[in-house]
Every structure is written in structure tokens, then in C-alpha cells.
Amino acid sequence: xxxxxxxxxxxxDYASNRSDASQPELVREAAKAAIADAGLRPQQIDAVLIxxxxxxxxxxxxxxxxGEAAFAAGKPCLKIATGGTSGTxxxxxxxxxVASGLFDLVLVVGLEKHSEGQTQTGMALxxxxxxxxxxxxxLGNFALSIxxxxxxxxxxxxxxxxxxxxxxxxxxxxxxxxxxxxxxxxDEVLASRPLAHPIRLLxxxxxxxxxxxxxxxxxxxxRRLCPRPAWVKASATRHEQPYIGDIDRRLVTMRTLRDxxxxxxxxxxxxxxxxxxxxxxxxxxxxxxxxxWYEALGFCDDGEAGRLIEDGVTAMDGELPVNPSGGVLxxxxxxxxxxxxxxxxxxxxxxxxxxRQVDRVVNTALATGYGVYAWADVVVLGAQP
Amino acid sequence: xxxxxxxxxxxxxxxxxETGPFAQDPRSIPEMVLAAVxxxxxxxxxxxxxIDAVVTASVDLFDGLTASNIAVTEVVGxxxxxxxxxxxxxxxxxxxxxxxxxxxxxxxxxxxxHGKASxxxxxxxxxxxxxPIHLQPLDVDFLVCAGLQASAMAGVDGGxxxxxxxxxxxxxxxxxxxxxxxxxxxxxxxxxxxxxxREGMCAPLGDGAAAVVLSVLPPAPGRTSVRLVGMGHDLDxxxxxxxxxxxxxxxxxxxxxxxxxxxxxxxxxxxxxxxxSCLYPHEEELFRDACAIGGETVISPEGGLFGGTAPVxxxxxxxxxxxxxxxxxxxxxxxxxxxxxxxxxxxxxVALLEAAD
Numbered sequence: 035x036x037x038x039x040x041x042x043x044x045x046x047d048y049a050s051n052r053s054d055a056s057q058p059e060l061v062r063e064a065a066k067a068a069i070a071d072a073g074l075r076p077q078q079i080d081a082v083l084i085x086x087x088x089x090x091x092x093x094x095x096x097x098x099x100x101g102e103a104a105f106a107a108g109k110p111c112l113k114i115a116t117g118g119t120s121g122t123x124x125x126x127x128x129x130x131x132v133a134s135g136l137f138d139l140v141l142v143v144g145l146e147k148h149s150e151g152q153t154q155t156g157m158a159l160x161x162x163x164x165x166x167x168x169x170x171x172x173l174g175n176f177a178l179s180i181x182x183x184x185x186x187x188x189x190x191x192x193x194x195x196x197x198x199x200x201x202x203x204x205x206x207x208x209x210x211x212x213x214x215x216x217x218x219x220x221d222e223v224l225a226s227r228p229l230a231h232p233i234r235l236l237x238x239x240x241x242x243x244x245x246x247x248x249x250x251x252x253x254x255x256x257r258r259l260c261p262r263p264a265w266v267k268a269s270a271t272r273h274e275q276p277y278i279g280d281i282d283r284r285l286v287t288m289r290t291l292r293d294x295x296x297x298x299x300x301x302x303x304x305x306x307x308x309x310x311x312x313x314x315x316x317x318x319x320x321x322x323x324x325x326x327w328y329e330a331l332g333f334c335d336d337g338e339a340g341r342l343i344e345d346g347v348t349a350m351d352g353e354l355p356v357n358p359s360g361g362v363l364x365x366x367x368x369x370x371x372x373x374x375x376x377x378x379x380x381x382x383x384x385x386x387x388x389x390r391q392v393d394r395v396v397n398t399a400l401a402t403g404y405g406v407y408a409w410a411d412v413v414v415l416g417a418q419p
Numbered sequence: 420x421x422x423x424x425x426x427x428x429x430x431x432x433x434x435x436x437e438t439g440p441f442a443q444d445p446r447s448i449p450e451m452v453l454a455a456v457x458x459x460x461x462x463x464x465x466x467x468x469x470i471d472a473v474v475t476a477s478v479d480l481f482d483g484l485t486a487s488n489i490a491v492t493e494v495v496g497x498x499x500x501x502x503x504x505x506x507x508x509x510x511x512x513x514x515x516x517x518x519x520x521x522x523x524x525x526x527x528x529x530x531x532x533h534g535k536a537s538x539x540x541x542x543x544x545x546x547x548x549x550x551p552i553h554l555q556p557l558d559v560d561f562l563v564c565a566g567l568q569a570s571a572m573a574g575v576d577g578g579x580x581x582x583x584x585x586x587x588x589x590x591x592x593x594x595x596x597x598x599x600x601x602x603x604x605x606x607x608x609x610x611x612x613x614x615x616x617r618e619g620m621c622a623p624l625g626d627g628a629a630a631v632v633l634s635v636l637p638p639a640p641g642r643t644s645v646r647l648v649g650m651g652h653d654l655d656x657x658x659x660x661x662x663x664x665x666x667x668x669x670x671x672x673x674x675x676x677x678x679x680x681x682x683x684x685x686x687x688x689x690x691x692x693x694x695x696s697c698l699y700p701h702e703e704e705l706f707r708d709a710c711a712i713g714g715e716t717v718i719s720p721e722g723g724l725f726g727g728t729a730p731v732x733x734x735x736x737x738x739x740x741x742x743x744x745x746x747x748x749x750x751x752x753x754x755x756x757x758x759x760x761x762x763x764x765x766x767x768x769v770a771l772l773e774a775a776d
Contacts, residue, residue: 095760110653271503
């Protein structure tokens with residue numbers, strides 16, 4: 035497979051309402067920043083991929099309107115949409131397009147502007163006969179799976195609250211983050227409003243406006259343009275049953291993420307993820323999910339996730355910092371969230387993380403995507419091809 | 420087998436399947452897709468287990484479903500498998516699948532597209548694809564844009580209406596879909612829907628699903644042996660005023676990319692068969708012009724989309740028609756499949772197919 039690397043990233047600031055910018059303006063802001071970060075001019079981009087969940091803004095084929103803002107006029111441009119994994123899936127599509135030899139430089143832009151739509155309405159448009167009534171949207175279906183996960187693995191509300199605190203404190207060092215809460219405490223999370231047992235307000239991700247972009251390059255331009263490219267070592271995607279009732283103990287087993295990680299680790303030569311990875315940017319829509327992902331991603335044995343967060347293993351100064359950016363719990367423009375994971379993992383390899391740069395040389399970084407009921411994307415990046 | 424263009428693995432169209440187009444298919448979306456996928460797998464002589472990855476094409480707002488590939492995950496066999504979804508015409512999804520194959524990530528990829536215009540006011544939904552600040556409030560939809568484009572072309576061309584009516588009548592007569600057969604006079608007498616376009620000129624939109632198996636593995640002896648040798652696509656500017664509406668420049672760019680990709684010179688590599696995605700007769704003229712197609716090329720021998728088609732499925736159905744054409748007419752060497760989406764052909768895709776030796 036042709037070598038592929040990420041050589042530039044660009045992000046807007048994320049907020050609950052970016053009324054100062056239209057959707058195309060957000061796209062342009064992120065695209066322009068990523069292209070400049072890669073040391074390119076817009077004309078040099080060969081093709082563009084856009085990631086967006088169009089129903090959240092009530093749009094059809096949004097790339098038709100947004101393409102020009104992404105410098106795509108007169109170029110190949112497609113839109114990828116796979117729910118929460120849209121962003122990571124668009125990045126993986128970009129890896130494939132560059133690896134195919136069809137293009138040398140591909141721009142991926144993820145956008146969501148939740149303030150201009152009704153996200154819960156969009157998410158409720160699932161199978162009208164079965165799941166719509168009981169599990170539409172992120173809250174209901176997560177509440178069901180989390181209760182089961184807690185019962186089987188003994189994870190506590192306090193341990194989940196610690197994840198929420200870590201995310202919002204990390205976000206305070208990320209200039210783009212939506213929820214920056216440097217002084218947030220576990221007790222404050224536990225005292226926040228219950229949404230659907232056991233999920234409380236501060237356990238849950240926000241809805242954000244914003245866009246994020248990356249530039250993917252073939253080997254030659256990557257070496258020429260970037261002093262420390264983030265090489266794509268492996269990527270994997272696994273999709274799952276469309277009905278929540280058909281998925282056996284979703285968060286407990288998380289077989290999609292488990293299998294995608296196994297496959298990607300194998301190709302990237304990762305045997306012990308906790309030691310072999312230097313940083314991880316994982317897609318955690320809710321605090322409890324991060325704990326379940328620790329187990330599925332092999333950071334610890336099943337049932338050990340609570341100990342991992344209690345011991346600070348995944349803190350900024352821990353053995354494997356998870357989500358130095360503040361993660362999805364701190365910024366969540368859905369169509370962009372997966373691109374943000376890949377961009378933030380790349381930033382850490384580029385050494386351009388600013389205040390959120392982890393205090394070590396990052397040679398291997400992990401990014402994941404999560405969507406629908408248990409769809410999973412895994413991307414492993416490395417400082418060496 | 421010769422690997423075309425610099426030792427790249429050839430991409431074979433291993434199997435195709437299609438259901439519809441129907442004016443109204445009583446089946447659900449998953450049932451329709453299941454039928455198309457079943458036919459494509461049977462045509463390829465494969466099982467789901469031999470498919471490494473899936474690329475689907477669908478548009479959420481048209482389906483009234485969020486991430487509408489959720490509806491088809493099971494029937495395309497994507498549970499615990501890699502699937503991605505291109506929200507555009509089905510031919511663009513096939514082109515992305517070909518990229519996946521060329522990248523070396525997979526050996527066999529299934530492409531599936533579905534569209535069900537009967538269950539919605541498709542025309543109204545296309546308004547939601549228009550610039551919501553400057554165009555949507557004016558009730559501009561895809562049909563209105565086609566009318567504007569036809570109007571720009573007909574402006575100085577007094578014979579356009581009759582010529583288009585004759586073309587539409589000819590295509591309808593050759594087609595096997597659900598569109599009524601009409602004479603040119605009947606087309607000219609049909610109601611104006613977006614001046615100068617009349618109802619009888621427009622390809623009716625209905626329900627359908629299509630599936631194609633693409634593979635780098637050579638087909639078993641005796642099976643269809645057609646290769647996808649070149650691909651290109653393009654997104655033009657959105658606003659009508661920013662484009663020369665009398666030309667499909669985006670298609671010209673897409674075709675140039677496809678030819679360059681295939682290493683096929685336009686002066687020597689004659690296209691024997693063209694299967695364009697044209698919903699209106701003026702689009703077929705734009706297509707001929709953009710692709711510099713002359714009398715030596717057979718265009719839409721089975722009527723193209725004029726017999727009826729389904730949104731999103733159209734381009735993939737053209738890929739299937741082009742592959743079948745190459746298979747059935749052994750003297751055809753090179754075929755072109757075309758997909759278009761968006762207002763006045765804003766999005767364009769081209770795939771070049773070659774009969775394998």
C-alpha cells in the first residue's frame with residue numbers, strides 16, 4: 035500500500051452557537067487553516083472530502099452548498115456520512131484515495147452546526163417500527179447499555195465522573211474547546227442534573243458548532259512539506275447490527291471496536307497498547323463510554339477500566355494520556371468530531387499541540403471514531419512510515 | 420491478464436444486480452437493496468463472506484432516515500465489516516470503491532445504492548440542497564435549475580423544443596421502465612413543468628436499488644469480464660450564475676480525469692457505448708458536447724434514464740448498463756458510464772469500462 039501521511043490540521047473554535055459564522059464560513063476557516071498548516075496553497079489540493087450529518091441542519095447533499103468554501107469548486111469532492119463515525123470514516127476514505135494513487139493531496143473537512151438544526155429530531159429518524167420509540171438519540175440507548183455495563187463490570191458513577199473531570203480540565207488547555215472547566219470537581223459532576231439514569235448532564239458530550247480539517251498527502255509531498263508527518267500505520271472499520279436489541283451487551287463487549295483495534299494493532303505492530311501508544315484521542319460521547327473503550331482498546335483487562343482512571347493512568351501526565359484535547363465530552367460538532375480525533379492525534383506527532391502537547395516524544399498515536407449503535411473506526415498514526 | 424496503466428491491479432466488474440425502476444415499489448428500502456445485492460452476488464458467483472468491504476450510496480433527507488445506511492447494514496452484509504457511505508450518486512460510490520481496491524486495502528468491494536422517490540415529495544426535498552440563504556427561499560429546486568439550464572440553451576435555438584421532444588420520445592420508446600410511451604407531438608402537448616421543459620421530456624423518478632461487485636480478482640472462466648479502467652469526478656460551483664449553464668464543464672473535467680487515469684487518449688480511444696445519466700433531453704446534448712461524442716458512439720440504446728429511474732441509483736444503473744453492453748456486444752471495446760447529481764449537473768462522475776481480453 036502506498037504510504038500516506040497527515041501533514042496539516044486546522045480547526046475553528048467550538049461553541050454552542052457560532053452565530054458569528056455561517057456553515058460555509060466555518061468550513062472555510064478550518065480548510066484554510068489546515069492548508070496553511072500543511073504549507074500549501076488551496077489550488078494544490080487535488081480532491082476534497084466533506085463529513086457532515088446533513089439531517090442535523092435539515093439539509094440535503096450539503097456539499098453542494100459547502101464545496102466552494104472547502105476550495106472544492108472544479109475538483110473532485112464527495113461527502114461521507116456514517117453517523118458519529120462520519121469524520122473518521124472521511125479521513126479513512128481520504129487515506130484510501132491517496133493510497134490508490136488517484137490523488138496526492140486530499141483535504142478532509144468535517145462540519146456540524148447544531149445550533150441551526152434540531153439534533154434530537156435528526157437522530158430520532160431511525161427505524162419507525164422498533165427503535166424510534168425506545169432508543170432514538172444518544173441518551174436513551176446509552177442509558178440502557180451503560181446500566182448493563184455497570185452491572186457486569188462494577189464501574190461506578192464516581193469513576194465515570196472522573197472521566198468527565200479529566201476531559202473538561204484537559205479542554206482548558208485547548209484554545210478551540212467548547213467546554214473549558216479547569217476547576218471542575220467529581221462532586222460537581224455527581225451533583226449535575228440527571229438526564230437518563232445513570233447519565234448526568236456533565237457525563238454527556240455537548241452539541242457544538244464548528245469545523246475541523248486535515249490535509250492527507252502521498253509520501254513524496256509529505257516528506258517535502260512536513261518536518262514530522264503523521265504516517266498512517268493502519269486503519270480499520272467495523273459496522274454493527276442496526277437494532278440495539280440485536281447487539282449483545284453493547285458496551286460490555288463492544289465487539290466492533292475490539293475487532294477493529296485488534297486488526298489495526300496487528301498491522302501497526304502494536305502488542306501492548308498501553309505501552310506502545312504514546313497518546314490516544316478516542317471518541318467518547320459519554321463519560322462511561324471512555325471506560326468501556328479502555329477495555330475494548332486493550333488499555334486494560336475487562337473490569338479494570340475504573341482502576342485506570344482512578345490511578346491517573348490516562349491523565350495528561352499518566353502512562354497513556356487519553357484525549358489531551360478534552361475529547362468529545364468537551365467539543366462535539368458531530369460531523370467534525372471524528373476529524374478532530376484524527377487531527378488531534380496528528381498534532382501530537384507533528385509536535386504542534388501547544389499547551390495540550392503531551393510531555394513526551396510522540397511516536398505512535400491512536401484515534402478512534404464511534405457512531406450509530408456501535409460502529410467503530412480505528413486509526414493508528416506513527417512518526418515513522 | 421494485462422494490468423493497464425503502470426502495473427496497477429485491474430478492477431473487474433464481477434457482478435451486477437438491479438431492481439426497478441418502478442413508479443412505486445411496495446417493498447421497504449432494505450427489501451429492495453437485499454434483492455439487488457442478492458442478484459449481484461449471484462451474478463458474481465460469490466457469497467457475502469467473500470466481500471471485504473462495502474460502499475453504499477444514499478441521501479438521508481431523501482430517505483427520511485438519519486444515516487440511512489443503518490437501514491441497509493444487514494442486507495449489504497456489513498455487520499462486523501468495513502462499510503462507508505457516499506452521500507451522492509451511486510457511480511461516485513463505485514468510484515470510491517475502486518479507490519479502496521487500488522489502495523490495496525481490499526480485494527473485493529460491494530457497492531449498493533438505493534432511492535425511493537415515491538415515498539416523498541422529491542422535488543420539495545431538493546430545495547433543501549440549495550443555498551439556504553440565497554436560493555432556497557425562492558423555492559428553487561433541482562427541476563427549476565434544469566429549466567433554467569434548458570432555457571439558457573434554448574434562448575437562441577428555435578428548434579430546441581421539437582428536437583428535445585423527439586429525443587425524449589425516442590428514448591421512451593426504447594426504454595423498459597415505467598414511463599409512458601409518448602410521440603413527439605404528445606411530448607410537446609404535455610404540460611410545462613419548468614419552462615421550457617415539458618412533463619413528457621422529463622425522466623420520471625421512482626424507486627430502485629442497484630448493486631455492483633468490484634474485485635481485483637480475475638473472474639471465473641465464463642463469467643462477465645469487464646474492467647473499470649478509468650475514473651474521474653467533479654463538483655462545480657453551486658450558484659447558477661457562477662456557471663456557464665450552456666455547458667457541462669464539470670463533466671468535461673471529470674472525463675479528462677478519467678481518460679488520464681486510464682491512460683486513454685481522446686483522439687485514439689473511441690467510446691463505443693455511452694450510458695449517460697440524463698434526466699432531460701437538453702442534458703443529453705450537454706453530455707454529447709462535454710464528452711465530444713459523435714455519431715460513432717452508441718448512446719443509451721435501452722433508453723437511458725428516460726424510461727424512469729430512481730435518485731442516487733441512476734449513475735450506478737448506468738455502470739450496470741455499460742457493463743452489460745460490453746458483455747453482450749463483443750465488438751464494443753470501451754464504454755462510458757456517467758453519473759450526475761445536484762442542481763443542473765453540479766456533481767459529475769465518469770467511469771470508463773473496457774471489455775477484458
